[in-house]
Each structure stands twice: as structure tokens, then as C-alpha cells.
Amino acid sequence: MPSRSRHLGADPVLLAESVAELVRIPSVNTLQAGPRAHEHGPIGEGALARWLAARTRECGSDTVVLDEVRPGRPNVYARFPGRTDRLVVVDVHTDTVTVEHMTDPPFDGRVADGRVWGRGALDSKATLGVLLALLDGWRRDGLRPEPTLLLAGTVSEEVGGLLGATRFREWVRENDIRIDQLLVAEPTEFRPIHGLKGLVLLEVTARGVAAHSSRPDLGVNAIEAMAPVIAACVAENARLQGLAAATEVGTGTVSVTRISGGEGTNVIPDRCAIAVGRRIVPGEEPGEVVAQLSALIRAACPIPCEITSLLPQTPDGQPGTPAFYQRPDSELVRFLAETCGTTPAVAPFGTNALRYAGLARELVVFGPGSIELAHQATEYVEIADLARLATVLSAWLDPA
Template sequence: MDESTRLLADLVAIPSVNPMGRPVSGPEYFEGRIGAYLEDWFQQAGISTVRQAVAPGRSNILVRYEAPGSSAPTILLDVHQDTVPVDGMTIPPFEPRVEAGRLYGRGSCDVKAGMAAMLLAFRRLCYERPKGSASVILACTVDEEYTHLGSDKLAETQKGIDLAVVAEPTKLDVVPWHKGSVRWKVRTKGVACHSSTPERGANAIYRMAKVVDALEAHAEELSRSVPHPKLGPPSLSVGRIDGGRSVNVVPDWCEIEIDRRLLPGETWEEAVERARACVASQVVDPSVVEFEPPWGRMPALETPLGPWLEPLTKAVEAATGRAPALVGVPYGTDAGPLGQVGIPAIVFGPGDIAQAHTRDEWIELDQVALAVEAYYRIALALG
């Protein structure tokens, strides 16, 4: 194995599963172990770290490279520590395997390949201290996969950033635009009774069926709305449903969970209110429907193309042999909270989002090696 492959294998072998709100426990959950590994890795390289507390037992890990000279611009490199859960995987999730130029394992694509590339590029900057480079802050954040607490904290505390580069699998293309999201639950109330006499109760699942019909109509309406030129139209999906206590009891509750994808310029408050109004207009008794406060909010990203664009794309082309495309993507990233506070942010990294979160997640190792060089050259070009 070359160095980038060895480092990626080490990272994949350390579980850092985000439980995604589930009441679970164990050493494979949260980012404590990967955070400790990162601190040790930087210490061995002679690089001082800062642990930024985000939540109990969860910390962003930050390091800084000061470029020679006091007038250099500052780039923020951001990569998240957590992965999605491993349910349904058909390969051992934490036993990295190299085969036919690919490395398999949970997080290999999303986003420990980007992490390995950023670590090696950052260490090279510290060792070589090239003239004319930018200063660089590398932030390894927590909780990107669920409620992005880490990037929210980062956005609150980092000042004077000229450009943020966020690692996600983009096939080494440059992403200045992505959708945002808001996620929340809706409950319907009913009256429980014995199922042999359903007329004595009120079925919360039947009531929810009308809510779902209304939301399906709203989703269809959204799909026909004016599209963003790079991102298409907004969308809504009902992704989970639960309800009732037993098959022989008329259910007195039902719950669904909604994922609404936002375009730049849309607010999560407006999106929720539009859905609420649609439901209220089509449900006979809106008082039996309860919209819970959103548990997840990710801002959309729309970074104005500025003077950074030409040197960045030329740096990527020099590293990869290919001029990167400028593309929009439908998923959210840590770049959303950074862009919301006025930090110009783009998303760029090795791998294909089609391999992220999959049952046999993998990454093309050639892309990892190219990303190391690309991140290094970006720091040089933007100095």
C-alpha cells in the first residue's frame, strides 16, 4: 500500500458511526475514537491540535498552518469524522479491503477518503512551507450526517476565512451549489378502542392517510415549480411512518417523518408553513394534526463565483490532468452552514456520491492520490 491507502485503511478501520438519533450505545458510535486517532496522528507529525467541544463527548479537531508572510489569505479545509450506520451492509464495515484498485468499507467514500487526502496535503504544507501559499485551517468536524452540530459550531467561531473547501465525494469536480433540507415529524391523534368496535374510536392511521395524500399533492406541486438553473426544483418526501400499538386496538397515534429539500433563497420556515397550509386545506379537522418542530435544518449553498475560481480550477487541473466541471448537487454538506454566515464555500473531493452510504461502500484509490495533490495545489494557488 502507498501512504494514502494505508492512512485511509486506518481511518476506515476505526468506527465513527453517527447513530442518527437512535437510542444506541457502544464503542462504534460517535466520533471519540477517530478524534483520538487524529490527535495522535497530528502529534506524531509535530502539529498542534485544538479540540473544539461541540456536544458531550463530541469535538471538532482543528489544526492551523500559518503561511510565511502576514498577508496571506486563509483557506478552511473541512472534512467530517462521522459515517452513516452500517445496517444492511454486505461487507465487513470496519475491515478495509483493497481489491482491483478500490478500497471497501464504511466511510471509505463518505468521507474518509477526503479526510486522508486533506491530512496528507496539510502535513506536506507544514513540512515544506512553500512560499506564496495560503494559510490553512483544517477542521475535522462531528455530526455532519445527522444535525451538523460540528459545522454549525465551526461557522460560529471561524472568522477571516477567504474560501472554504469542504470534502465530499464530487468525482473531483467543483460544487458551488447544493440544496438544503429541513426534516420534521407530523403526528395525527385518534381515540383508541377495541378493534372489534372501531366505530367507538377514531383511527389515527386513517387520519394520517389523508395527510399523506395532501403531502403527495404538495410534492407534485413542488416538482412543477420554477427550477434553480443548477439544482432543479425543490422536493418533498415522506420517508418514514409509524403508528398504533397493536393490531387489535384502533390506533390513537400515527407519525410520519418528512424530508424537504430547499433551494437557495428558500427558508426552512417557509417550507414547513407551505406544507402545513397544504395539509390544512385538504384535511377535514386540522386540529388532530400536529407538526413537530424540525429536528434537522441544513442551509442550501449558492456561492458566488469570484476571483478564487480561476486559480482553484487551474490547480485542480494541474493535479488531476482534467479541468473540473462546475456542478450543483441535490444533497447537503458542511458547506451550507459556512455559506450561511458569509464564508465563500465550495465542495470538492474524491469519490462518487453513488457509492456513499451503500451496502458495499468503496472508493477508487486513484482518486484519493489525485485529491492529495489537488488540495495541496489549491493551497498554493490561492496564496
């Protein structure tokens, strides 16, 4: 049998081609469809999910489940038996963001200049491609990882309310599965991320009375009525910034991110709507945050207003996403940081980890590349980072 040291990494050429093969299968989220995406075949995660189901069987999976989350958009769960029953999970979202603004061919998956190029190469098909290449090599060499591995390819992470992660959590609970460690694949520059802010997202609609703009006294201007609401949100954000942070995740924030209203330049507007986002920190409950923020908005608005949540309820009925946090000295966080020579960190962006709090003994967000390079007009991952990731995953999964 080959010595274990051979399997602490893999051939960079094979790793690059494994990632490139995934990039060439378009999987643009259906909520970000456009003519350019449609040119390359059906949008959505369906084609990639079917390919992944077949590929994981080739790589040695003994159980593959296609779990329909939305029509034509299934999650994929593939189990790889280990030398022990200890279960670890790698979660990789299978959707990508839009390609309409890309200046590169979005799905050519070319390998050039030490990089793999194309939509999803960084976010987050890099981890999926590297893991598949490793599993295939271990199968051919008669090796198995120390823990049993469950690979979860989940839909709708980029937009749509983390539907795939929500369903995966339900599936784990339905099947009474006990997870020891769960790694959520995202670009983190090899820093193990152990904390994320949650989110409440509200739409506020003020209802006024239309009138001719020459007689504003006959109407009730909904746009003007929204001005003190926006000012109250700005003041609330300033108040939150003045609080002492309980964890490294920091303090909550409030942002007004969208506004609409008015029908014409000569009509007093009878409607104005804004979207208000509230980032949640550890220790805050979405329901309580919604109630507090709604009370603040109603007190500031001088006319009747409606407030609705723009996020789907969590499985336990919360009107938003709680924060995720665990201590930076937990076992998996320390292992990844020491193996990579990086420092544990928290992050401002959202991931599937926001649906997985309490689902595993340990939870971490981790992967190659920088989130700042994701969603751009070009997308790539460094082949050197793929080789580094292969070494880290091999050390974690310990094939023999």
C-alpha cells in the same frame, strides 16, 4: 530546497496508507451504533479526534483545538501557518455511517486491487488522509502552503443535525475569524458542487378516538384521517415541480418518508404519525416554508393534529436548514473545475456546507469518488483518485 513541481502530487503508496490508517480508527456515528460497531471498540468520533489532534501536530500545526460538541465527541481544529495570512479551510466530517450491513471487514483498511477498502475510505476520510500526507511531506521538506490553512474535523454530519458544523460556525464567529475559501470534503467525482437544497422536516400526529373495530362509528380513525394529509403532500410536490426553477438547484420537493399508527387489528387507531420532508431551494426561508406546509396540512386533516419540527434550530433560530448556492463562475469553483477537467454542478444530498452559507467568501463541496457508492455494504476509494486529489490540493495550496 526541492523544486515546487515535486509537490504537485505524492507517492500513491503513501497516500493509500495514510487513508487506510484513518479507516482503521472506527468512528461510527453514535446514532447508528450496533453490535458490529461495538465489537471494534468505542463508537463515536472521540478516538479519531484524539488521534487527529496528535497527528496534525506532527504534520506542522502550530495550534490544535479539541472543541467538545457532545460528551466524548469533539471537533478538531488544526491551523497550519502559510506564507500569507489569507485563510482557507478544509472541513472533513469525522463520523461514518453504520457498519451493521457491511459484507466486508469494516475497519481493516486493506489496500488491494488499486483501492483502499473500509468504512469511511470514500466518505470522507480520503480527503483527510491525502491532506495529512501532503502536509507531512511539506513539513519534512521545509515547505509551507501559500495560504494559512485551517483543517476542521467535524462530528455528526451523517446523522444528528450537522452538530459539528453548527458548532464550528459558532467557533469561527466567537473568534472573529475571516475565511477566504472553504472546501467541504465529500465524494463529488471531482466536480465542484456550488449548490445544495436545504431541508425542513416535520412530524404530523393526528389524534383520533379508539374503539372496537366492529364499531368504527364509535371511534375516530386517525389513520384514515391521515390519508387526505398524505394526498395533500403529494399534490404539493406536484405543484412545486411545475414551478420555474430560479437556479440550477431546481425546485423544492415534498416527501412523506415515514408512517406509524395503530395498536391492534381489532382496534380503531386513535393515533397516526407521519414524517414529511420538504427540500428547500435558494430564496426560500425555512420559517416561511414551515408555516406554509403546516397550514396545508392542517387544512387537509379532518381531525386535530400536532405538527413539530424534527430538526434542531439553526444558530439564528430557523426551524430547518436553508439552501446553499453561489455562482458557478466564482473563483474557487472555476479553479477546481479547470484543474480537474470537470464541470461545476449542484447536488441533491446534504452536507456540512448547509451550515456554512456566508461563513467564507467562497464555499464549495468537493472530493474524489461518487456519492452513489457511499453507505454501501462495501466501501472503497480508488488509489488513482487519491493521487489525483493530491495534485489538485497541491495546486490549490501552492507549497513553497
